[in-house]
Amino acid sequence: MLGLGSYNRAIDDLSYSIETGENSFKHPNGLDMFEYFQQNQNRKEAQIFNSAMAALTSSHVSSISSMYDFSQFNTVMDIGGGQGTLLSTLLKNNPNLSGILFDLHHAIESAKNLYTSEFANTRAEDNKNFLSRCKLIEGDFFKSIPIGADGYIIKNVILNWDDDSAATILKNCLQAMEKTKSTAITTTTTTTTTTTTMNAGQYDKQKKIQPKLLIIDLIMPEGNEPFIGKFIDILMLALTHKGRIRTQKEFHKLLNSSGFDITKVIHSSDNVNFISIIEAIPSSSLSH
Numbered sequence: 001m002l003g004l005g006s007y008n009r010a011i012d013d014l015s016y017s018i019e020t021g022e023n024s025f026k027h028p029n030g031l032d033m034f035e036y037f038q039q040n041q042n043r044k045e046a047q048i049f050n051s052a053m054a055a056l057t058s059s060h061v062s063s064i065s066s067m068y069d070f071s072q073f074n075t076v077m078d079i080g081g082g083q084g085t086l087l088s089t090l091l092k093n094n095p096n097l098s099g100i101l102f103d104l105h106h107a108i109e110s111a112k113n114l115y116t117s118e119f120a121n122t123r124a125e126d127n128k129n130f131l132s133r134c135k136l137i138e139g140d141f142f143k144s145i146p147i148g149a150d151g152y153i154i155k156n157v158i159l160n161w162d163d164d165s166a167a168t169i170l171k172n173c174l175q176a177m178e179k180t181k182s183t184a185i186t187t188t189t190t191t192t193t194t195t196t197t198m199n200a201g202q203y204d205k206q207k208k209i210q211p212k213l214l215i216i217d218l219i220m221p222e223g224n225e226p227f228i229g230k231f232i233d234i235l236m237l238a239l240t241h242k243g244r245i246r247t248q249k250e251f252h253k254l255l256n257s258s259g260f261d262i263t264k265v266i267h268s269s270d271n272v273n274f275i276s277i278i279e280a281i282p283s284s285s286l287s288h
């Protein structure tokens, strides 16, 4: 991925970012990174970016799966989930789980090709299984995020954005979570007032729907010790519009101002995957 023409031009122009704090991807390439990847003429580079992210993610999916109990959910949505690398592992490890992969057109196209191409036939059963339990939805998380999940995952996405843009994504997520909850409550009420076909377990599970948000990302430690996130922070400076690696305090502030309360922060215990999971719920649900 670091060898992409557009990336090379951005890194060559790093001094522009250092001097101005502005985006040195946009400076020589004319567009922000994700706008650039959406152009038809840049499809090849978008494909390489999506595959590279998938490769990076596949190196830490097993760590992520062991850090958190994903079996508590009925449906997980991966927002900006790329080609679905994380989601396909979560679905494979949790046979009762359904998934929703949500991303821009180019990434959803890449995912469709990956799971249905001839090349994918080597994993035909796995792919069929994944596609039968996962919806692929294309859209823009700055406009709206689909409803219908009780676990909303955002992995390696918040680091691409400045605080205002990150807050817009989180507020759209909050809206989706609240709509999902009220849809589930309405359905439950209707079912109990008419003749119910649900058993007690199903009724309880539906009644208790409390969507959770999981931000899976690097967290910048306070202080001056060496950390891989510092290199990625410089990359974010060059490649995105004021994206960066945030400290835990900065995540607290961002989440609180977007209507969430953090309920748990889990750090990877190995020294290979410096990834953390921040679990948060809508602040409104704490006051009920």
Ligand SMILES: C[S@@+](CC[C@H](N)C(=O)[O-])C[C@H]1O[C@@H](n2cnc3c(N)ncnc32)[C@H](O)[C@@H]1O
Pocket: 034, 053, 054, 057, 079, 080, 081, 082, 083, 102, 103, 104, 107, 139, 140, 141, 142, 154, 155, 156, 157, 160
């Ligand atoms: C750094 S990649 C992370 C991909 C994946 N979550 C992972 O960890 O491998 C950021 C993702 O955000 C997606 N994205 C960027 N802008 C978006 C938008 N406006 N709406 C939806 N997805 C977007 C990109 O297409 C890309 O897949």
